Amino acid sequence: MGARVIYLFSPARFQDDRGWFSETYNARKAASHGLDMVFVQDNQSFSRDAGTIRGLHFQAAPVAQGKLVRVLTGRILDVAVDIRRGSPTYGQYVSAELSAENGAQLYIPPGFAHAFATLEPNTQVFYKVTAFYDKASEGGVRWDDPDIGIDWGLGDLTPTLSAKDALLPTLSSFTSPFDYDGVPMTLTTLSPY
Template sequence: MGTLNDPTSPVRLLQPPRFGDDRGWFSETYSERHHAEIGIATRFVQDNQSFSAASGTVRGLHFQRPPHAQAKLVRCLRGSIMDYAVDLRCGSPTYGGYVSAKLTAGGGEQLYVPVGFGHGFITLEPDVEVAYKVSDFYAPECEGGVIWNDPTIAIDWPLEALSPALSQKDLLLPKLTDLTSPFMYDGHLLGPLLPA
Protein backbone atom coordinates (compact mmCIF):
# COMPACT_ATOMS: atom_id res chain seq x y z
CA MET A 1 0.00 0.00 0.00
CA GLY A 2 1.23 3.48 -0.77
CA THR A 3 0.81 6.72 1.12
CA LEU A 4 0.33 10.06 -0.63
CA ASN A 5 1.22 12.57 2.09
CA ASP A 6 3.45 13.53 4.99
CA PRO A 7 3.72 10.38 7.15
CA THR A 8 3.77 12.50 10.33
CA SER A 9 0.37 14.09 9.65
CA PRO A 10 -2.48 12.53 11.66
CA VAL A 11 -4.86 12.47 8.65
CA ARG A 12 -3.50 10.24 5.90
CA LEU A 13 -4.40 9.72 2.24
CA LEU A 14 -3.64 6.16 1.20
CA GLN A 15 -3.44 4.56 -2.23
CA PRO A 16 -3.55 0.76 -2.10
CA PRO A 17 -2.00 -0.59 -5.32
CA ARG A 18 -4.06 -2.52 -7.81
CA PHE A 19 -2.69 -5.49 -9.71
CA GLY A 20 -4.45 -5.93 -13.03
CA ASP A 21 -4.60 -8.29 -15.96
CA ASP A 22 -7.05 -8.97 -18.76
CA ARG A 23 -9.67 -10.13 -16.21
CA GLY A 24 -9.64 -6.93 -14.16
CA TRP A 25 -7.68 -6.12 -11.00
CA PHE A 26 -6.99 -7.18 -7.39
CA SER A 27 -6.24 -4.91 -4.43
CA GLU A 28 -5.47 -5.51 -0.76
CA THR A 29 -7.68 -2.76 0.65
CA TYR A 30 -6.67 -3.15 4.29
CA SER A 31 -3.70 -4.69 6.09
CA GLU A 32 -3.22 -4.18 9.83
CA ARG A 33 0.46 -5.08 9.41
CA HIS A 34 1.05 -2.54 6.65
CA HIS A 35 -0.79 0.20 8.55
CA ALA A 36 1.43 -0.44 11.58
CA GLU A 37 4.50 -0.16 9.33
CA ILE A 38 3.42 3.33 8.19
CA GLY A 39 2.54 4.51 11.70
CA ILE A 40 -1.21 3.82 11.84
CA ALA A 41 -1.72 1.53 14.84
CA THR A 42 -5.52 1.80 14.89
CA ARG A 43 -7.49 -1.41 15.39
CA PHE A 44 -10.82 -1.41 13.54
CA VAL A 45 -13.86 -3.20 15.00
CA GLN A 46 -16.79 -2.35 12.71
CA ASP A 47 -17.44 -1.79 9.00
CA ASN A 48 -20.11 0.67 7.83
CA GLN A 49 -21.51 1.34 4.37
CA SER A 50 -23.73 4.12 3.05
CA PHE A 51 -25.63 4.68 -0.18
CA SER A 52 -26.53 8.17 -1.38
CA ALA A 53 -28.96 8.47 -4.28
CA ALA A 54 -28.51 12.15 -5.12
CA SER A 55 -25.44 14.05 -6.22
CA GLY A 56 -24.72 16.78 -3.68
CA THR A 57 -25.62 14.66 -0.65
CA VAL A 58 -23.69 15.87 2.40
CA ARG A 59 -23.07 13.56 5.36
CA GLY A 60 -21.33 15.20 8.30
CA LEU A 61 -19.52 16.68 10.00
CA HIS A 62 -19.55 13.82 12.52
CA PHE A 63 -17.54 12.36 15.39
CA GLN A 64 -18.03 10.15 18.46
CA ARG A 65 -16.99 11.40 21.90
CA PRO A 66 -14.88 9.39 24.34
CA PRO A 67 -15.11 6.80 25.72
CA HIS A 68 -16.26 5.57 22.30
CA ALA A 69 -14.32 7.93 20.03
CA GLN A 70 -13.80 6.59 16.52
CA ALA A 71 -11.00 6.71 14.00
CA LYS A 72 -12.19 6.00 10.45
CA LEU A 73 -10.75 4.55 7.25
CA VAL A 74 -12.95 5.74 4.38
CA ARG A 75 -13.18 4.60 0.76
CA CYS A 76 -15.64 4.96 -2.09
CA LEU A 77 -17.07 1.75 -3.55
CA ARG A 78 -19.18 3.33 -6.30
CA GLY A 79 -18.96 6.82 -7.76
CA SER A 80 -16.93 9.58 -6.12
CA ILE A 81 -16.93 11.87 -3.11
CA MET A 82 -15.02 14.82 -1.72
CA ASP A 83 -14.03 13.72 1.79
CA TYR A 84 -13.18 16.09 4.68
CA ALA A 85 -11.42 15.82 8.03
CA VAL A 86 -11.78 18.79 10.42
CA ASP A 87 -9.34 19.31 13.30
CA LEU A 88 -11.34 19.42 16.55
CA ARG A 89 -8.44 18.96 18.97
CA CYS A 90 -8.41 21.68 21.65
CA GLY A 91 -5.08 23.51 21.65
CA SER A 92 -4.19 22.46 18.11
CA PRO A 93 -2.59 25.21 15.98
CA THR A 94 -4.95 24.08 13.18
CA TYR A 95 -8.13 23.83 15.33
CA GLY A 96 -11.11 24.29 12.98
CA GLY A 97 -8.91 23.72 9.93
CA TYR A 98 -9.51 20.90 7.52
CA VAL A 99 -8.02 18.77 4.78
CA SER A 100 -9.90 17.17 1.93
CA ALA A 101 -9.37 14.50 -0.70
CA LYS A 102 -11.34 13.20 -3.64
CA LEU A 103 -12.07 9.49 -3.17
CA THR A 104 -13.20 7.50 -6.19
CA ALA A 105 -14.26 3.93 -6.84
CA GLY A 106 -12.07 3.95 -9.93
CA GLY A 107 -8.94 5.07 -8.09
CA GLY A 108 -9.38 3.24 -4.79
CA GLU A 109 -8.08 6.10 -2.62
CA GLN A 110 -8.66 5.93 1.14
CA LEU A 111 -8.70 8.60 3.83
CA TYR A 112 -7.60 7.75 7.36
CA VAL A 113 -9.32 10.08 9.86
CA PRO A 114 -8.01 9.64 13.42
CA VAL A 115 -9.77 10.35 16.71
CA GLY A 116 -10.00 14.10 17.29
CA PHE A 117 -11.30 14.99 13.84
CA GLY A 118 -14.78 15.60 12.52
CA HIS A 119 -15.57 13.75 9.30
CA GLY A 120 -17.91 14.45 6.42
CA PHE A 121 -18.27 14.06 2.69
CA ILE A 122 -20.28 15.22 -0.30
CA THR A 123 -21.25 12.99 -3.21
CA LEU A 124 -20.01 14.19 -6.59
CA GLU A 125 -22.43 12.11 -8.64
CA PRO A 126 -25.64 10.09 -8.18
CA ASP A 127 -25.79 6.58 -6.69
CA VAL A 128 -22.66 6.69 -4.54
CA GLU A 129 -21.62 3.97 -2.09
CA VAL A 130 -19.09 4.65 0.67
CA ALA A 131 -17.55 2.13 3.06
CA TYR A 132 -15.59 2.91 6.18
CA LYS A 133 -13.97 1.07 9.02
CA VAL A 134 -14.29 2.46 12.55
CA SER A 135 -12.19 1.85 15.65
CA ASP A 136 -15.05 1.67 18.15
CA PHE A 137 -18.64 0.50 18.01
CA TYR A 138 -21.51 2.87 17.31
CA ALA A 139 -22.60 4.57 20.53
CA PRO A 140 -25.54 6.93 19.96
CA GLU A 141 -25.07 8.57 23.37
CA CYS A 142 -21.60 9.70 22.22
CA GLU A 143 -22.62 11.13 18.84
CA GLY A 144 -21.45 14.63 18.05
CA GLY A 145 -20.82 16.93 15.15
CA VAL A 146 -20.53 20.40 13.69
CA ILE A 147 -22.92 21.94 11.15
CA TRP A 148 -21.82 21.33 7.55
CA ASN A 149 -21.76 25.02 6.58
CA ASP A 150 -20.02 26.34 9.70
CA PRO A 151 -18.64 29.83 8.91
CA THR A 152 -15.48 29.36 10.98
CA ILE A 153 -14.48 26.14 9.24
CA ALA A 154 -15.66 27.56 5.88
CA ILE A 155 -15.50 24.43 3.75
CA ASP A 156 -15.87 25.26 0.06
CA TRP A 157 -18.24 22.39 -0.75
CA PRO A 158 -18.39 21.58 -4.49
CA LEU A 159 -22.13 22.12 -4.78
CA GLU A 160 -23.69 22.12 -8.22
CA ALA A 161 -27.18 22.64 -6.78
CA LEU A 162 -28.14 25.58 -4.58
CA SER A 163 -28.61 23.41 -1.52
CA PRO A 164 -27.31 19.96 -0.56
CA ALA A 165 -29.32 16.91 0.46
CA LEU A 166 -28.94 16.62 4.25
CA SER A 167 -30.52 14.62 7.04
CA GLN A 168 -32.67 16.41 9.63
CA LYS A 169 -30.14 15.38 12.28
CA ASP A 170 -27.25 16.99 10.38
CA LEU A 171 -29.22 20.22 9.94
CA LEU A 172 -29.40 20.55 13.75
CA LEU A 173 -25.68 20.19 14.49
CA PRO A 174 -24.05 23.11 16.36
CA LYS A 175 -21.55 25.65 15.07
CA LEU A 176 -17.90 25.22 15.98
CA THR A 177 -18.11 28.24 18.31
CA ASP A 178 -20.84 26.44 20.29
CA LEU A 179 -18.93 23.16 20.54
CA THR A 180 -17.09 22.08 23.66
CA SER A 181 -14.67 19.67 22.04
CA PRO A 182 -13.84 16.51 24.01
CA PHE A 183 -10.54 16.10 22.15
CA MET A 184 -7.09 17.39 23.12
CA TYR A 185 -4.17 18.24 20.86
CA ASP A 186 -1.59 15.44 20.84
CA GLY A 187 1.34 17.35 19.32
CA HIS A 188 0.88 16.00 15.79
CA LEU A 189 0.41 18.86 13.34
CA LEU A 190 -2.22 18.52 10.64
CA GLY A 191 -0.33 18.56 7.35
CA PRO A 192 -1.54 18.96 3.78
CA LEU A 193 -2.54 15.94 1.72
CA LEU A 194 -0.92 15.51 -1.67
CA PRO A 195 -3.35 15.06 -4.56
CA ALA A 196 -4.00 11.50 -5.62
Protein backbone atom coordinates in the same frame (compact mmCIF):
# COMPACT_ATOMS: atom_id res chain seq x y z
CA MET B 1 3.03 8.24 16.68
CA GLY B 2 0.81 8.58 13.59
CA ALA B 3 -2.37 8.59 15.70
CA ARG B 4 -3.29 12.19 14.83
CA VAL B 5 -2.05 12.17 11.24
CA ILE B 6 -4.63 11.96 8.47
CA TYR B 7 -3.52 9.46 5.84
CA LEU B 8 -4.51 9.28 2.19
CA PHE B 9 -3.96 5.69 1.07
CA SER B 10 -3.70 4.74 -2.58
CA PRO B 11 -3.65 0.92 -2.65
CA ALA B 12 -1.98 -0.64 -5.68
CA ARG B 13 -4.21 -2.26 -8.28
CA PHE B 14 -3.06 -5.27 -10.26
CA GLN B 15 -4.78 -5.38 -13.64
CA ASP B 16 -5.23 -8.05 -16.24
CA ASP B 17 -7.80 -8.83 -18.95
CA ARG B 18 -10.41 -9.72 -16.28
CA GLY B 19 -10.19 -6.40 -14.45
CA TRP B 20 -8.13 -5.64 -11.34
CA PHE B 21 -7.31 -6.83 -7.81
CA SER B 22 -6.40 -4.59 -4.86
CA GLU B 23 -5.41 -5.27 -1.26
CA THR B 24 -7.44 -2.49 0.34
CA TYR B 25 -6.11 -2.87 3.90
CA ASN B 26 -3.13 -4.63 5.45
CA ALA B 27 -2.43 -4.30 9.19
CA ARG B 28 1.31 -4.94 8.75
CA LYS B 29 1.64 -2.20 6.13
CA ALA B 30 -0.39 0.19 8.28
CA ALA B 31 1.80 -0.57 11.32
CA SER B 32 4.92 0.15 9.28
CA HIS B 33 3.59 3.72 8.95
CA GLY B 34 2.86 4.05 12.68
CA LEU B 35 -0.81 3.06 12.42
CA ASP B 36 -1.64 0.28 14.84
CA MET B 37 -5.42 0.74 14.91
CA VAL B 38 -7.81 -2.17 15.30
CA PHE B 39 -11.04 -1.96 13.35
CA VAL B 40 -14.14 -3.34 15.09
CA GLN B 41 -17.03 -2.36 12.83
CA ASP B 42 -17.64 -1.85 9.09
CA ASN B 43 -20.24 0.64 7.83
CA GLN B 44 -21.65 1.27 4.38
CA SER B 45 -23.88 4.06 3.10
CA PHE B 46 -25.74 4.58 -0.16
CA SER B 47 -26.63 8.07 -1.34
CA ARG B 48 -29.08 8.29 -4.23
CA ASP B 49 -28.38 11.91 -5.19
CA ALA B 50 -25.26 13.89 -5.98
CA GLY B 51 -24.94 16.67 -3.41
CA THR B 52 -25.76 14.52 -0.39
CA ILE B 53 -23.72 15.63 2.62
CA ARG B 54 -23.27 13.35 5.62
CA GLY B 55 -21.57 14.99 8.61
CA LEU B 56 -19.58 16.61 10.17
CA HIS B 57 -19.64 13.77 12.75
CA PHE B 58 -17.48 12.38 15.56
CA GLN B 59 -17.70 10.15 18.63
CA ALA B 60 -16.21 11.31 21.94
CA ALA B 61 -13.96 9.29 24.25
CA PRO B 62 -13.94 6.65 25.56
CA VAL B 63 -15.42 5.45 22.25
CA ALA B 64 -13.81 7.97 19.88
CA GLN B 65 -13.58 6.54 16.39
CA GLY B 66 -10.86 6.47 13.80
CA LYS B 67 -12.27 5.85 10.30
CA LEU B 68 -10.81 4.40 7.12
CA VAL B 69 -13.09 5.56 4.29
CA ARG B 70 -13.34 4.37 0.68
CA VAL B 71 -15.86 4.53 -2.15
CA LEU B 72 -17.38 1.43 -3.74
CA THR B 73 -19.41 3.21 -6.43
CA GLY B 74 -19.43 6.87 -7.39
CA ARG B 75 -17.31 9.72 -6.07
CA ILE B 76 -17.11 11.89 -2.93
CA LEU B 77 -15.26 14.80 -1.40
CA ASP B 78 -14.13 13.43 1.97
CA VAL B 79 -13.39 15.99 4.70
CA ALA B 80 -11.73 15.96 8.14
CA VAL B 81 -11.88 19.01 10.45
CA ASP B 82 -9.51 19.45 13.40
CA ILE B 83 -11.69 19.88 16.52
CA ARG B 84 -8.97 19.42 19.17
CA ARG B 85 -9.12 22.31 21.66
CA GLY B 86 -5.86 24.24 21.70
CA SER B 87 -4.68 22.89 18.33
CA PRO B 88 -2.94 25.44 16.11
CA THR B 89 -5.11 24.09 13.27
CA TYR B 90 -8.40 24.05 15.22
CA GLY B 91 -11.29 24.52 12.79
CA GLN B 92 -9.12 23.89 9.72
CA TYR B 93 -9.80 21.02 7.36
CA VAL B 94 -8.22 18.71 4.85
CA SER B 95 -10.09 17.04 2.02
CA ALA B 96 -9.56 14.44 -0.67
CA GLU B 97 -11.58 13.17 -3.58
CA LEU B 98 -12.26 9.47 -3.20
CA SER B 99 -13.86 7.46 -5.96
CA ALA B 100 -14.48 3.93 -7.11
CA GLU B 101 -12.19 4.72 -10.03
CA ASN B 102 -9.18 6.05 -8.08
CA GLY B 103 -9.49 3.56 -5.19
CA ALA B 104 -8.08 6.10 -2.72
CA GLN B 105 -8.93 5.87 1.00
CA LEU B 106 -8.76 8.43 3.80
CA TYR B 107 -7.92 7.57 7.41
CA ILE B 108 -9.40 10.10 9.87
CA PRO B 109 -8.18 9.66 13.48
CA PRO B 110 -10.09 10.54 16.66
CA GLY B 111 -10.13 14.26 17.36
CA PHE B 112 -11.44 15.20 13.93
CA ALA B 113 -14.98 15.71 12.68
CA HIS B 114 -15.69 13.79 9.47
CA ALA B 115 -18.06 14.38 6.57
CA PHE B 116 -18.42 13.71 2.90
CA ALA B 117 -20.37 15.10 -0.03
CA THR B 118 -21.40 12.88 -2.91
CA LEU B 119 -20.22 14.20 -6.26
CA GLU B 120 -22.11 11.61 -8.32
CA PRO B 121 -25.52 9.93 -7.96
CA ASN B 122 -25.78 6.38 -6.59
CA THR B 123 -22.62 6.62 -4.49
CA GLN B 124 -21.76 3.90 -1.98
CA VAL B 125 -19.25 4.64 0.77
CA PHE B 126 -17.64 1.97 2.93
CA TYR B 127 -15.68 2.69 6.09
CA LYS B 128 -14.00 0.77 8.87
CA VAL B 129 -14.07 2.21 12.41
CA THR B 130 -11.93 1.66 15.49
CA ALA B 131 -14.79 1.82 18.05
CA PHE B 132 -18.34 0.57 18.06
CA TYR B 133 -21.15 3.04 17.40
CA ASP B 134 -22.36 4.69 20.61
CA LYS B 135 -25.33 7.05 20.29
CA ALA B 136 -24.62 8.75 23.65
CA SER B 137 -21.12 9.74 22.47
CA GLU B 138 -21.93 11.06 19.01
CA GLY B 139 -21.68 14.72 18.12
CA GLY B 140 -21.09 17.01 15.21
CA VAL B 141 -20.57 20.44 13.71
CA ARG B 142 -22.50 22.17 10.91
CA TRP B 143 -21.42 21.30 7.38
CA ASP B 144 -21.69 24.96 6.27
CA ASP B 145 -20.00 26.62 9.26
CA PRO B 146 -18.53 29.89 7.92
CA ASP B 147 -15.61 29.67 10.39
CA ILE B 148 -14.52 26.41 8.75
CA GLY B 149 -15.41 27.44 5.18
CA ILE B 150 -15.40 24.07 3.45
CA ASP B 151 -15.55 24.22 -0.34
CA TRP B 152 -17.68 21.15 -1.05
CA GLY B 153 -17.23 21.39 -4.82
CA LEU B 154 -20.97 21.04 -5.45
CA GLY B 155 -21.38 23.90 -7.91
CA ASP B 156 -25.09 24.64 -8.38
CA LEU B 157 -26.29 21.54 -6.52
CA THR B 158 -28.47 22.13 -3.47
CA PRO B 159 -27.10 19.97 -0.63
CA THR B 160 -29.28 17.16 0.72
CA LEU B 161 -28.94 16.70 4.50
CA SER B 162 -30.51 14.63 7.24
CA ALA B 163 -32.73 16.51 9.68
CA LYS B 164 -30.18 15.76 12.41
CA ASP B 165 -27.24 17.17 10.44
CA ALA B 166 -29.17 20.35 9.61
CA LEU B 167 -29.42 21.08 13.37
CA LEU B 168 -25.76 20.58 14.32
CA PRO B 169 -24.05 23.51 16.11
CA THR B 170 -21.46 25.84 14.65
CA LEU B 171 -17.86 25.64 15.80
CA SER B 172 -18.20 28.88 17.77
CA SER B 173 -21.15 27.50 19.79
CA PHE B 174 -19.58 24.08 20.32
CA THR B 175 -17.36 22.77 23.13
CA SER B 176 -15.12 20.05 21.77
CA PRO B 177 -14.56 16.90 23.84
CA PHE B 178 -11.03 16.58 22.37
CA ASP B 179 -7.81 18.23 23.59
CA TYR B 180 -4.78 18.97 21.46
CA ASP B 181 -2.14 16.28 21.93
CA GLY B 182 0.83 18.20 20.52
CA VAL B 183 0.75 16.45 17.12
CA PRO B 184 -0.10 18.95 14.36
CA MET B 185 -2.74 18.10 11.78
CA THR B 186 -1.07 16.86 8.62
CA LEU B 187 -2.20 14.96 5.54
CA THR B 188 0.26 12.24 4.59
CA THR B 189 -0.06 10.43 1.27
CA LEU B 190 0.87 6.76 1.07
CA SER B 191 1.08 5.91 -2.62
CA PRO B 192 1.32 3.15 -3.46
CA TYR B 193 0.14 1.63 -0.21
